[in-house]
Amino acid sequence: MCSQPALVIDDTTLRDGEQSAGVAFSNVERAAIARGLDGLGVPELEVGIPAMGPEERESIRMIAALGLRARLLVWARMRGDDLAACRDLGVWMVDLSIPVSDQQIGRKLGRDRGWVLACIRRHVAEARALGLEVGVGGEDASRADPDFLCQVLETAQAAGARRFRFADTVGILEPFGVLERFRRLAAASDLELEMHAHDDLGLATANTLAAALGGATHANTTVNGIGERAGNAALEEVVLALAQLHGIDTGVDLKAFPALSRLVETASGRPVHWQKSLVGEGVFTHEAGIHVDGLMKDPANYQGVDPALLGREHRLVLGKHSGSGAVIQAYARLGIPLDRERALLLLSRVRRHACAHKRAPTPSELMSWYRALEAPVAPTVACS
Numbered sequence: 001m002c003s004q005p006a007l008v009i010d011d012t013t014l015r016d017g018e019q020s021a022g023v024a025f026s027n028v029e030r031a032a033i034a035r036g037l038d039g040l041g042v043p044e045l046e047v048g049i050p051a052m053g054p055e056e057r058e059s060i061r062m063i064a065a066l067g068l069r070a071r072l073l074v075w076a077r078m079r080g081d082d083l084a085a086c087r088d089l090g091v092w093m094v095d096l097s098i099p100v101s102d103q104q105i106g107r108k109l110g111r112d113r114g115w116v117l118a119c120i121r122r123h124v125a126e127a128r129a130l131g132l133e134v135g136v137g138g139e140d141a142s143r144a145d146p147d148f149l150c151q152v153l154e155t156a157q158a159a160g161a162r163r164f165r166f167a168d169t170v171g172i173l174e175p176f177g178v179l180e181r182f183r184r185l186a187a188a189s190d191l192e193l194e195m196h197a198h199d200d201l202g203l204a205t206a207n208t209l210a211a212a213l214g215g216a217t218h219a220n221t222t223v224n225g226i227g228e229r230a231g232n233a234a235l236e237e238v239v240l241a242l243a244q245l246h247g248i249d250t251g252v253d254l255k256a257f258p259a260l261s262r263l264v265e266t267a268s269g270r271p272v273h274w275q276k277s278l279v280g281e282g283v284f285t286h287e288a289g290i291h292v293d294g295l296m297k298d299p300a301n302y303q304g305v306d307p308a309l310l311g312r313e314h315r316l317v318l319g320k321h322s323g324s325g326a327v328i329q330a331y332a333r334l335g336i337p338l339d340r341e342r343a344l345l346l347l348s349r350v351r352r353h354a355c356a357h358k359r360a361p362t363p364s365e366l367m368s369w370y371r372a373l374e375a376p377v378a379p380t381v382a383c384s
């Protein structure tokens with residue numbers, strides 16, 4: 001029997017990720033993304049919203065028929081019609097979502113806390129009767145009264161839920177507050193606890209890590225961090241940071257991640273920034289002379305993250321900030337040994353080129369500068 005990883009990734013690229021404004025995956029893309037995630041060993045996938053209609057339900061059925069190893073979840077509002085739409089889809093679990101902050105209970109639904117608890121009692125039991133595992137999605141949990149949140153968890157557990165999803169719906173938490181909140185919830189309940197973080201303040205990954213330290217058993221992620229507004233916690237960041245910083249295993253192997261990242265980038269039409277951590281094209285590319293010198297002596301000098309974990313490698317390029325060592329190395333790769341004097345002459349050529357063109361020189365440009373340097377100087381013809 002497989003043992004459960006120390007923290008279970010429940011990736012929501014196909015639900016919250018697709019909620020990113022303007023994104024709509026085709027069924028072919030949805031299947032490819034699901035397969036890609038499954039291939040990395042992501043154990044849970046949230047794959048859609050059945051209440052959206054027959055096309056969405058068909059797409060969910062199609063993913064369920066792929067025979068993936070991952071357990072599949074769907075998202076639903078906590079109401080009878082949404083739940084009815086979750087029948088016979090071949091999924092394992094439903095996340096029944098209900099607002100838990102007074103703000104949203106009152107100003108979005110026009111209800112009160114008692115109504116929320118009554119809904120949980122009723123609909124969790126109904127979902128269980130349909131043969132579904134149930135997570136209660138606490139929408140806007142970050143703005144909820146902590147005492148009420150404990151009541152929600154107690155009610156959810158008594159009604160037969162196995163999990164509570166803590167949603168920082170508007171992305172306003174910071175790691176210290178998350179740690180405190182999860183410690184309290186973990187002490188108050190036996191439910192699985194899932195963190196759902198948004199990146200409005202650039203803290204989604206940090207908050208997910210804090211939740212893990214505070215007792216979260218599950219975490220929502222998306223590929224490249226796509227999702228509502230500023231997006232969700234990025235799968236690649238959460239997996240790698242949990243492992244590297246806290247020794248927390250998710251069972252997810254990122255060596256093939258760049259291909260999935262590119263697939264989601266293309267299918268979503270949301271370009272990955274050149275400097276986006278771990279997957280950006282430039283994040284293992286080095287130009288500055290001191291860094292390149294240090295890396296050539298020992299990668300550990302300037303390596304915080306091993307690119308091999310993502311199936312990538314360091315790339316050294318020449319530019320305005322290069323040093324002579326990098327020039328010697330670049331010419332050595334072209335089969336040309338350089339002494340330091342020539343390297344310095346060519347370095348000034350490299351710098352002029354970088355300032356004029358804002359890019360690294362090509363091998364043929366390097367060759368032509370070298371040839372110009374080596375060309376015999378034409379004799380000066382004296383004018384009579």
Ligand SMILES: CC(=O)SCCNC(=O)CCNC(=O)[C@H](O)C(C)(C)COP(=O)(O)OP(=O)(O)OC[C@H]1O[C@@H](n2cnc3c(N)ncnc32)[C@H](O)[C@@H]1OP(=O)(O)O
Pocket residue numbers: 019049051052077078079097098099108109139169228
């Ligand atoms: C924070 C999150 O990310 S939650 C997930 C959000 N995702 C989406 O909205 C994407 C998919 N959504 C949809 O396809 C549609 O919005 C649907 C099918 C869910 C609902 O469509 P419609 O019935 O036309 O309603 P519409 O979207 O205009 O408004 C949402 C309704 O849901 C209600 N609602 C919102 N959350 C909940 C909840 N957790 N439980 C019960 N009702 C809820 C709202 O009060 C509103 O109802 P009202 O019209 O009676 O005031």
Ligand SMILES: O=C(O)CCC(=O)C(=O)O
Pocket residue numbers: 016075095096097098136137138139140165167168169170196198
């Ligand atoms: O209630 C949930 O399941 C979480 C919904 C969500 O995506 C959010 O609140 O950001």
